[in-house]
Each structure stands twice: as structure tokens, then as C-alpha cells.
Amino acid sequence: MSQAISVRALAAESLAGIALSGHSLREVADRALPRLADPRDRALLTALLHEGARWWPRFDAALDRLLAKPIRRNEPAVHALLVTALVQLEVLQMPGYAAVAATVEAVRELRRPRLAGMANAVLRRWLREREALLAELDATPxxxxxxxxxxxxxxxxxxxxxxxxxxxxANHEPPLMLRVNRRRTDRDALATTLREAGQDIQPHDWLADGLVLPHSTDVTRLPGFAAGHFAVQDGAAQVPADLLDLADGQRVLDACAAPGGKACHALERADVTLLAVESESRRAPRIRQNLDRLGLAAEVVVGDAGDTAAWWDGRPFDRVMIDAPCSATGVIRRRPDVRLHRRAADIPALVAQQRRILAACWDTLATGGTLLYVTCSLLRAENEGVVGAFLGERTDATVVPFTLPVGQAAAIGWQILPGDGDLDGMYYALLRKTG
Structure with missing residues (x-):
């Protein structure tokens, strides 16, 4: 039994967990990848999981057209295996005979030999009727x-x-973007080091700390990672440090802070005293890990950002940043499993939580201070809908206008859509406390 077939079987079991059992892609990949020693096998597994999650709604629907009876409930791993087979054929552009043969063998490896003939027939039918089936799938957005x-x-x-x-x-692979830690190096020096290591890296056009790699790579192997010379952060997430207008001596609150990228960027920009609040105890250690690697210091508290009595000492903050819990619909290209896990019914609860956190954190802001409300959502209800409702209830808040080189003005604030400037989708609203 070849390792390549084992990769496909492992991918099928893992993808079934993501698409049909609600497990996160990151957690599943972290468990599955260490089971493979060969870097080529790990690369194939990564591709099958990411593209399988990305294209699941398309090829899951295709299987409903190809199968006489659905098998996703009774045979989830085999169903996921067929999705990965279609991904190999249509997305990864693998030869048809190889993808079909390897998939049929993987069915046997999954201890479902009685389904091997069915898998073979389904995939061969796809190859025969491909144009008509693709046209049918393309007919609906x-x-x-x-x-x-x-x-x-x-x-x-x-x-x-x-x-x-x-x-x-949202279906295009995003570039890998780095944020230079200006406390430990500068962008030109880091770019030179990475180019000497064979990386095709370019400075971002308008983000002062941004460097862009065209494709993903294992950043832990890049020179400077262990020394904290850079962090991975999409350019849209690097914008807040500019909008906050940070200066030495300020007190800064980063609500909903995990994994800590925006907090670290603020600390790299100015000598501020920063409090990072994170509601999920399992995510808070990632903030501390990032602070330690980058040589930065902040107070990290596990708590509900909307329950300020539990963590606020009463001293006002000069700057407040709320990276609010949201639908994550703006980062689907980077987190393809979001499209599998998010539901329409989630949005009202998220909006209620966003409004609660915004109102609570506003009370911690000093008069004359600014609050930046951020989401990685594309849905207006979570963005200008939340901020507009807040402004309708307050007399001490005004909108601070700004523009960015990419994106578009929203009814309130600014919206970057996925792909604008090759960035993730993100919304920003900047508010000043007037009294």
C-alpha cells in the first residue's frame, strides 16, 4: 500500500470531520499532518483539505447528481473521498486515470471494499458527462x-x-503576507535576507510594514522567524495600526484580541501600555506566544470584552480596538471552512454580541480618544448596521472620516472586499469620543 494512497484516505477522513462534523480545518490539519513524514505527502494533504473545504459546496452538490442515493450520512469518509477526487480532477488538474485509480484503492483502504465499484462508476460517469454536469453546477451562483x-x-x-x-x-489562493517587526529589524533588511534565502518577496505598495510572498510556505523555516523579525498577517489586518494613530505613552485596549496580531502590531509601532482581552481561554495562550516571540509585553486577560466590570480598573484608554466576533465572511479565501460552518441563523446572535461589546468598551474610552471597530465580515448588518445603531443611541460619538488606497466607503466607515488590493475582506469604523 503506497503512502500516496494513504494520503487520500487520511484526507477523506479529515475532510469528513471538517465538512460533516463541524471540526475546524486548522485543528484537523494539526492532527493529521504529523502522521505523514514525507513533505510531498504533507503538501498533498494540505492541498486536498484546503481545496476540499473550499469547493465542498460545489462538488457535494455534484455527488447528489451522480449518486442514486446519498451516502454522506452513512458513509461520510467515502463521500468526502469522492469530493476530494473531484477536487483532484477539476481543481488540482490531476490526470483522470490516476485520480480515479487512486480513489478506488483508497475506498478499500477505508475498509469499504463493497463501495469500490460504486466509486469507480461515479467518477467515470463524471468524466463522461463532465461538460453537462459543470454547466448545471454553473447555472446557480x-x-x-x-x-x-x-x-x-x-x-x-x-x-x-x-x-x-x-x-x-474568495476562491483564489491569497498571497502570504508578512508584517515586519520594526522593533527588531526593518523592512528592507528583512526583504534582503529573505531574497538571499531564495524567496520571491516584495514590499507592499502602501502598507509600511508589509511584505508579500506569492504563495504559502512554512514560515517557521524562514530566516528571522525564530528571532521574531516578522509575523504572518494579511494586509487588511495591518491597517488598524495606521488608523489608530498610536503614540508613546498611550493606554490601549485590544478587545477580542486573539491571536494577538493587531495587539503586537500596535506595540511594535509605539511605546504604549496595552491590555489584551480575550474571551476564549484556549485562544489566549496564542497571544502570549506571539508576544514572547516578537519580544513584546502586554497584559493579557481572559474575559468577556462586554463585561468590563470583570477586567477594567476604571482608568480610561486613549485608544480602543474592537476586532469583533463576526461571521468571518471576508476571510473565506484564507479560511475556506467558514463556508461550511457558518449559518444564516448565526448572524442575529453575532450582531447582538457586537452591539453589546461596542457599547461596553465605549465606556472605557477617554474623552477625546478614538475607538476602532473592525470585523472581517462582508455583511452590512454586522458592520455599518452595528455602528449606525450605536451612533443612534449616543450623543458623545462622532465618526472620524478616512480613506484607504483600496476598498470603498461604506454608509459608515470603510469596506475592503476580498481581492481588493489582493487583501482579505475587512470593515473599519473609526469613532471619536466627544464628551
């Missing part, structure tokens, strides 16, 4: 772009005329 139907509909409502463009952008 949800299956054309592999988005859940509720999200395709919501994007069409919120972004009329642009939903196809937004969903298409």
Missing part, C-alpha cells in the same frame, strides 16, 4: 462559486451587482 446558498443570497442583497466578483475572489 451558490454552486458556481461553492458558497452556501444563504451566503450567496446575502451577498447579492448587500452588494448588488458585485456578488459574483466577491465570491470568485
Amino acid at each position: 451558490a454552486t458556481r462559486h461553492a458558497h452556501p446558498a444563504w451566503l450567496a443570497s446575502a451577498l447579492a442583497h448587500d452588494w448588488p451587482g458585485r456578488a459574483d466578483e466577491i465570491m470568485a475572489a
Whole structure:
């Protein structure tokens, strides 16, 4: 039994856990990858998991057309294996005979030999009827772009005329973006070091600390990682440090702080006293790990950002940043499993939580201070809907206008859509406390 077939069987079991049992791609990959020693096998598994999650809504629907009876409930691993086979054929562009043969063998490895003939027949039918089946899938925006139907509909409502463009952008592999830790090096020096190590790296056009690699790589192996010379952070997430207008001596609150990228960037920019609040105890250690590697210091508290009595000492903050819990619909290209786990029914609860956190954290802000409300959502209800409702209830808040080189003005604030400037989708609203 070859290791390559083992990769496919492992991918099928792992993808079934992501798509059908609600497990996160990151957690599943962290468990599965150490089981493979060969870097090529690890690369194939990574591709199958990411592209399998990304294209699941499309090829899951294709299997409903190819199978006489659904098997996703009774045979989840085999169903996921067939999805990965279609991914190999249509996304990874592997030869048909090889993908079919390897998939049939993987069915046997999954101890389902009685289903081997069915898998062979399904995939050969796909190859015979491919053009007609693809046309049928392409006829509907949800299956054309592999988005859940509720999200395709919501994007069409919120972004009329642009939903196809937004969903298409979410299906392209994003570049790998680094943020230079200016406390330990500068961008030109780091770029030179990485180029000497064979990396095709370029400075970002307008983000002062940004460097761009065209493809993902194991950043832990890059020179300077262990020494804390850089962190991985999409350019859209590097914007807040500019908008906050940080200066030495300020007190800064980073609410909803994990994994700590924006907090670390603030500390790299100025000598501020920063409090990072994170509600999930399992995620808080990642903040501390990032601070330690980058040589930065902050107070990290596990607590509900909306329950300020539990963690605030009463001294006002000059700057408050709320990276609010949200639908994550703006980062689907980077986190493809979001499209499998998020539901329309989640949005009202998220909006209620966002409004509660915004109102509570506003009370910790000093008069004359600014609060930056951020989400990685594309849905207006979570963005200008939340901020607009807040402004309607307060007399001491004004909007601070700004523009960015990419994106577009929202009714309140600014929205970057996926692919704008090759960045993730993100929303920002900057508010000043007037009295």
C-alpha cells in the first residue's frame, strides 16, 4: 500500500470531520499532518483539505447528481473521498486515470471494499458527462462559486451587482503576507535576507510594514522567524495600526484580541501600555506566544470584552480596538471552512454580541480618544448596521472620516472586499469620543 494512497484516505477522513462534523480545518490539519513524514505527502494533504473545504459546496452538490442515493450520512469518509477526487480532477488538474485509480484503492483502504465499484462508476460517469454536469453546477451562483446558498443570497442583497466578483475572489489562493517587526529589524533588511534565502518577496505598495510572498510556505523555516523579525498577517489586518494613530505613552485596549496580531502590531509601532482581552481561554495562550516571540509585553486577560466590570480598573484608554466576533465572511479565501460552518441563523446572535461589546468598551474610552471597530465580515448588518445603531443611541460619538488606497466607503466607515488590493475582506469604523 503506497503512502500516496494513504494520503487520500487520511484526507477523506479529515475532510469528513471538517465538512460533516463541524471540526475546524486548522485543528484537523494539526492532527493529521504529523502522521505523514514525507513533505510531498504533507503538501498533498494540505492541498486536498484546503481545496476540499473550499469547493465542498460545489462538488457535494455534484455527488447528489451522480449518486442514486446519498451516502454522506452513512458513509461520510467515502463521500468526502469522492469530493476530494473531484477536487483532484477539476481543481488540482490531476490526470483522470490516476485520480480515479487512486480513489478506488483508497475506498478499500477505508475498509469499504463493497463501495469500490460504486466509486469507480461515479467518477467515470463524471468524466463522461463532465461538460453537462459543470454547466448545471454553473447555472446557480451558490454552486458556481461553492458558497452556501444563504451566503450567496446575502451577498447579492448587500452588494448588488458585485456578488459574483466577491465570491470568485474568495476562491483564489491569497498571497502570504508578512508584517515586519520594526522593533527588531526593518523592512528592507528583512526583504534582503529573505531574497538571499531564495524567496520571491516584495514590499507592499502602501502598507509600511508589509511584505508579500506569492504563495504559502512554512514560515517557521524562514530566516528571522525564530528571532521574531516578522509575523504572518494579511494586509487588511495591518491597517488598524495606521488608523489608530498610536503614540508613546498611550493606554490601549485590544478587545477580542486573539491571536494577538493587531495587539503586537500596535506595540511594535509605539511605546504604549496595552491590555489584551480575550474571551476564549484556549485562544489566549496564542497571544502570549506571539508576544514572547516578537519580544513584546502586554497584559493579557481572559474575559468577556462586554463585561468590563470583570477586567477594567476604571482608568480610561486613549485608544480602543474592537476586532469583533463576526461571521468571518471576508476571510473565506484564507479560511475556506467558514463556508461550511457558518449559518444564516448565526448572524442575529453575532450582531447582538457586537452591539453589546461596542457599547461596553465605549465606556472605557477617554474623552477625546478614538475607538476602532473592525470585523472581517462582508455583511452590512454586522458592520455599518452595528455602528449606525450605536451612533443612534449616543450623543458623545462622532465618526472620524478616512480613506484607504483600496476598498470603498461604506454608509459608515470603510469596506475592503476580498481581492481588493489582493487583501482579505475587512470593515473599519473609526469613532471619536466627544464628551
